[in-house]
Amino acid sequence: MRAGPRNTHDCAKILALLSLALVWLADAAFFNPYTFDQRIEVLEPKELEGLVFQSAFAQFAAMPGLGHGLEAYVTIADPIYACEPITSPDVRDTILLVDRGHCEFYTKAMHGRDAKASAVLISNVADRELPVPTWGLDHNEGLIPIPTAIIMGSDGITLKKLLKKGVPVKLRLSGVYIETRSIF
Secondary structure (H helix, E strand, O other): OOOOOOOHHHHHHHHHHHHHHHHHHHHHHHHOOEEEEEEEEEEEOHHHOOOEEOEEEOOOEOOOOEOOOEEEEEEEOOOOOOOOOOOOOOOOOOEEEEEOOOOOHHHHHHHHHHOOOOEEEEEOOOOOOOOOOOOOOOOOOOOEOOOEEEEOHHHHHHHHHHHHOOOOOEEEEEEEEEEOOOOO
């Protein structure tokens, strides 16, 4: 008994499906003039309003929505590395600011989720290329339902300085479609 298509009708179906798949891939790769861009924008304090942080959003977590996305005040995590459960008071519905290092990004996001934070923002150790936070080794719980992103170290330091002075910081995590090339 032979495996594969039984007749020319089956071959035609397979070729039609392959053609559709190639058209879809070509459209996505070459003809779509827009890309989805996630962003982190400062809403408060007034002197930093409109500033957009360079960031990379995690592959294992929810993405911010289109338009207004998520708007919340920032809280510094305790412990700062978020490698253990968060003990900071009043974390619920805030963006939890944590430092990079000592454990995987996924662990930090998981502890933020467990503390009922709206999102987790990881401050990089320096101002160098931002890695895309990936699953790591301890990803046994599936997708994290809150946005998680990494920002430049200097931006994290700025946020921590303001928060330690008692200045409230409000951010917007959102997604926008931006034109990447003209279709004409």
